[in-house]
Amino acid sequence: MLKEKVYAADGDVHPDQQRIYGRGTELMDAEELVSLHVHDGKCILDLYLRKSKEISVLVIGMHGTRHKVAVDIFSTIKQLKKHLYWENNFCLEGKVLMFNGIHLDDSATFSNYNIDDKSVLYALEIPENHMNIKIRISTRDITSVFLSKSETIKNLKLMIRQHTFIPVDQQELTLHDTVLEDNKTLFEYFQDQEDGQILTLSLIHHIRISLTVCINMFKSSDYVVQSVSLLGSDTIEMLTQIVYQRVFILPKQQQLKKNGQILEHSKTLSKSNLTNGDIIFVDILPLCKITINLGEGHKPITVEILPNDTISEVKDHIQKESGILMNNRCLLHEGAVLEDHKSVDDYDIKDGSILFLSQRPPELVTLTFQRTSGEVSELKFNPRDPVSVQSTIQNIIKGENESASKSHVYECKQF
Structure with missing residues (x-):
């Protein structure tokens, strides 16, 4: 997007000729400025130009016909097709150009595919059960691939990696807001798609987010500080697992906050609006030991619960410890029947409290x-x-x- 803006402002420097550096590191096309900790536009970037270069490519047709063509590395595949038609009388209608197993998109340049001097391209008929897939970030097409419907989404991401340099674990492919799973095949998602039909998928680039995590382990102003790096697609639950691995605090005991707002464990970092450099505070919720009287013929048991556990979760703990099914069972505390959807805190259940397990009263x-x-x-x-x-x-x-x-x-x- 930045390169396109430079091209629009200058008019002479094609995006493919631009090399942009920030703090000594070249920025990849799909990389976001947030990765440089850019705030309020206060960042100086250096622009270098790639020199134009003429290369010779060999195009081999279906019946072994060979066409040697001299092209500029910043010219497009569409321009090559026009040249082959007018200069070599070689029509590519109904065919696709392939390089190293990759379908070449008309709007892309030779530099996009790292096509160099003496490279060989193949003009092939569109085979059965194959798809032409365009990959788009935001509103910009970044690459195009041509592959069998039997290929997995993981293999598709590997092909995208070859052209965009975006690591596979940072890619999230979506179609109409549906996230495509790595282990599924294209056929499972697009079995009704016609062979050769162009399909556009959206690619979300989840860059790594560096966070500072402050853990309040001693109930004082002293914090244990940890640096953590995760993807934007990772969940808060994964962050709690990392905290557990480092300081041995159970994930369910961790209450994470940003600017005083509690972060939901099920949400991703991106959906929780976390960005590079954010500071996360972790409060440790105390475990309460309560006694459960299981009734006649059973010995009481002790379970550990959290104040924010629901009564339904408490019953799950009881079933796990005692083996007693909780169907048609209810818990009593100080004579009151506890409702499943309410929390332990709602009933003022504290460390040392005694609950009674009983048959649920019939609905009258x-x-x-x-x-x-x-x-x-x-x-x-x-x-x-x-x-x-x-x-x-x-x-x-x-x-x-x-x-x-x-x-x-x-x-x-x-x-």
Whole structure:
């Protein structure tokens, strides 16, 4: 993008002829200025020009025809095709030009593919079950590849690496906001795509982000400071794993904050708006040991939980420790039934608290009915319990006058 702006301002220096250096290092085309810690535009970049160079390439056709052509390394593949048509009477319609197994895109230059003097290009018919894939960063096409639908997304990324110098682990390919998985094939995503049809994929370049992590291990103003480097596509959970490897604090005990805002473990660094040089503070959540009374025939157990654990997560701990399934089970604390979606903090459960495991009370149905006297009454019962249903019917009849027949019809509504 920067090279294109220079070209637009100057008009004479093609992007392929530009070499831009920042702090002594040449910037790759796909690299972002944020990687140089550029803030408020205060960064001096050096621009060098590549000299134009004429090279000779050999184009071999399907039937062994050979065409030797002299071209400039900054001329495009489209210009070569025009030259072959007008000067050599060699039409490439319905064919593709290949170099080292890579399909050459019309808009790209020879320098884009590192095509040098005496290179050999092949003009081939579009084979069956192959796709022409353009790779785009933002609104700019950066390369084009031609490969079989049986190839994996990982192999596609390796081909992109050859032309863009973007490491495979920093690439994220998307189509209509769907992220393509490395181990899947192109056929799994594009089985309905016609052979040779051009498909454009978006490439997100996740550059490395260097962070300073300050861990409050001693509940004071003294912090353990660590430097961490991760990709923008990595999750906060991965950051907690690194902290665990270095200072042995369990990931679930770590509460990470940036500018006072808690970072969600499931989000990526990019979606958490983390950038180079950010400072992350890590607070350590205390583990609480609580006793669970499992009921008659079972010994009490002790589990370790966090204040922000949900009651559902506490029940998972209990099931893991005791082997008792939590279906239709509930936890009681100080006489109150604990709701699964609420947290330990919501019920003021602290270190040393005792919880009781019990059968979950049945869900009752309210029955509204009108007696023969005109009086409206309500009764609650468990519809899954035959005894409860029979008892409800008997209570209805018992309330009637002695002269009331059991054959009377009652108007009932169930809610």
